[in-house]
Amino acid sequence: MSVSHGPPIAIVYFSETGTAHSLADRLRRKLLRLHFRATILDAEELAKVTSLLFTSSRDRERLIVIFLCATTGNGEIPRHARRLWRFMLRKKLTAQSCFGLEFSSFGLGDASYAKFNWAAKKVHKRMLQLGAVEICMRGEGDESASGGIEHAYSEWELTLCSSLLNLYPIPEGVDAIPDTVLLPPEFSVTVLSDLPPAPITDEAAxxxxxxxxxxxxxxxxxxxxxxxxxxxxxxxxxxxxxxxxxxxxxxxxxxxxxxxYPQNDSAAVAALISSQNWDSIADLPLSVSPSVLRWATAKPLTLRSMLTYHLDFTSVPRATFFEVLCYFSNGDEQQEEKLRQFADTGNEEYTQDRYDYADRPRRSILECLMEFESVKIPVEYLLEVFGELRxxxxxxxxxxxxxxxxxxxxxxxxxxxxxxxxxxxxxxxxxxxxxxxxxxxxxPPQAKTPSSDTPVLLIGPGTGVAPLRWLLMNRMKSSSTSLLVFGNRFRNADWYYKSNWKSIDNEIESTDENGIVTITGGNCTVHCCFSRDGNKVKYVQDVLSRQDISASVAQMLVKQNGYVWVCGSKGKMPRAVRNVIEAAIDRIPGYSGQAVVAELDRQGRYVEETW
Missing domain, CATH: 2.40.30.10 (Translation factors)
Known part of the structure; x- marks a missing residue:
């Protein structure tokens, strides 16, 4: 471990759910095995990251930066990385600001979103504009693809490591550290066993x-x-x-x-502590690396409070979880072999096995630990195994x-x-x-809220109606058109905010032959559909296809500088809604629906907030 070569490598992750952080951990371990000096930085650590990126090339040690970028919302930078992104967009930065700095990036996204992997694309493009040099082609992971993000990441990691080794070969006579050797943890975690148990603190305190x-x-x-x-x-x-x-x-x-900020169930915390034989140390004070205290803020900090408030053990485990776990099987060769197979994202058979074991049945991390009974995690590796509870x-x-x-x-x-x-x-x-x-x-909102004199088309099935309800209630007295399309399963069970819609001034309610319920009053119109009531029209995109609604939507967007806000679950709905709107605009002579919607997107007048 004392041998190192090449420039230091900083892995900067932009994470929303923890996946980018998990892959950053994996990349760090891979680079350490190749004897590179690799460290991880959260994009939220603004001062540290900007000092690496924007120190004068004359003063800066030769450096390589790898970005792992998740995309959130409508092609947005993850919340914790937005300050860094705003810094990177400063006008005073020039093509010399990152001159000579070597970098690459990998994007984590979902192709079901219109702006697939836009965060990584924007960061990568900006680094090139600032004079940085691409050391390896940008990679893209697709959550909805076969094998998920991790399979695409594995292929990109091979390419990245090959590029690095071509530029900075391992010194002659030195071998890479084999996968069977356990690396030291990135962060220190120590039980202060010489101190008395931490005082019991009530929940409020x-x-x-x-x-x-x-x-x-x-x-x-x-x-x-x-x-x-x-x-x-x-x-x-x-x-x-x-x-x-x-x-x-x-x-x-x-x-x-x-x-x-949620917290884990106390019974589940107790079960995890018991499964790892931590009962005798669970309430003793913990000492952790200073950087961990940035997010592990509970006082007193013990194993129990870490597991209750700060660590995630209820999600479905990723391959990186099994990668670390295989070192702690305590001589059970059969379980160790199975864990190594689950960690292998380059093998399609093993990837399918992991999917069938963990993803398909939605097994949690805790359930996996209960089933791999031989696994006992040393406390010092706590933060290598469990991710942050976000x-x-x-x-x-x-x-x-x-x-x-x-x-x-x-x-x-x-x-x-x-x-x-x-x-x-x-x-x-x-x-x-x-x-x-x-x-x-x-x-705060990532998109600009439309002014009261702007016509709006609001589309929100299910709980996606929540933010639209706030906007619509604020516009009840507006002189501009407000059109809301809402959908859910049952009229008598899932009609959210029905009383709000029926409080519209001079409210008139009607239902057409296809089951579309329309409430109008003033300049507000609410169309509702219910998919499980046996009606012909089931979904919001079907409502938008009704001839009169389709025509008014097209006129609103083309002739009245309208604004579109789509909220709800990701998947087929946002794409289907976009297709229907484009088709409506196509019916206006001389206009291309695809071109108009693309321009609305560019102007921030077509917003998708999906999850």
Whole structure:
């Protein structure tokens, strides 16, 4: 491990869900085995990253930077990396700012989104503009492809390492470190066994200890089920009371999101601790690397509090999880071999086996640890095995006085293993009672909110209607046209915000022969469809295809400088909606729907917020 060669390599990750961070860990280990000096940096660490990128080439040690970039929303840079991206766009930067710096990038995306891997494409292009030199072609991973992101990443990693070794060969007589050798952990984690157990802290005090300049403490004002008790989908109208009013929160405008910091179930935490034989040390103080304290803010910090508030063990494991786990099978050769196979993303058979074991049945990390009984994780490798428990984003449905309104669909279903699976955040939310506290953060909109005199087309099936409801309620008295298209399963069970729509001034309700419900009043029109009620028209894209609606949409966008906002689940819906809108515009002589929508996109007048 003392032998090193070539320039230092900084791996900068732009992560939203943790996948880019996980791949950064994997790349670091691979480069260390090739005796490169590799370190990882979160794009949120602005000062460190900018000092690497923009130090004068005369003063900077020769350096290689590898970007691993996730894309979020409508081709956006992940939240934690946006300050860095804004810095990279500064006008004072020139083609000499990164002159001579060698780099490459890999994008993590999903081809079902219109702006596939745009974050990586934008970062890569900007680095070239600033004078950096591409050391290896940019790679792209597609979550929806066979083998997922990790398969494409494996192929790109081989190309990257080959390029690096061609430029900077391993010194003669030195061999790469074999995969059978366990590398030291990136971050130190030590149980302070010579100290007494940390004092028991109540929930409220521990939450308060985590408050920062951006992470705040709110109080639950309402948590009421809005769907019938007999309905399989539990959807909540959730109200959070915060400090300050509208004047104190200029970022709270339609399109803003609320990030809720969840916590793991105490019984699941206890089960994990027991499975790893950590019971005797679970409540002793922990010492961790200073950089970890940036996000591991619970006080006191113990194994139990780390697992409760900061580490993720309920998600479906990635290949990198099995890659680390195989070193801790304690002599069980059969289990070690199976773990190594699950970690092999270059072998299609093993990739399919991992998919069948973990992804298809939605096995959690905890369940895997319970089944691989020989695995006992040393505490010092805690942060190599478990990723960060990240906050979950929810579109804000309204803000009045000091109360933020949300519409939250509780994730709870039975897997093919006949086990009940719950979303870590929505399980936490579903158990909260009025008066309870939670940690939150407000994220401003990424798209510009349309002015009140701009005609708008709003499309939001399911809980995607939440942010659109906020905008529409603000426009009730507007002189410009507001058209909302909403869809869900059942009219009598899933018609979210029905009372709001029926409160429109001079409201008139009608239902056509295909089951489309229309509510009009003033300059507002709401069209609703319900897919499980036996109607001919089932989905929002079908509503948009109705001749009169299609014609008015086309006129709004082509002749009236309209604005489109699509919210809801990713997949077929956003693409189908775009296709229908393009087809509507094609019917206007002299106009190309594809060209018009592309221009709307460029101007920020066609916004997709999907998940």
């Amino acid at each position: 521990l939450l308060k200890s985590r408050v920062t300049s951006t992470v705040k403490l709110g109080t639950v004002g309402r948590n009421a089920r809005t769907t019938p008790a007999t309905h399989f989908q539990d959807t909540r109208e959730f109200v959070l009371t915060i400090e300050g009013t509208i004047s104190d929160h200029p970022e709270l405008i339609p399109g803003a999101t609320l990030l809720i 906050p979950r984003q929810f579109s804000i449905a309204g803000f009045q006085e000091n109360k933020i309104e949300l519409l939250i669909a509780i994730v709870k279903y039975r897997t093919m293993l006949k086990r009940i699976r719950q979303g870590v955040c929505t399980r936490y939310v579903s158990d909260l009672k009025v008066g309870d506290h939670l940690l939150y953060e407000i994220s």
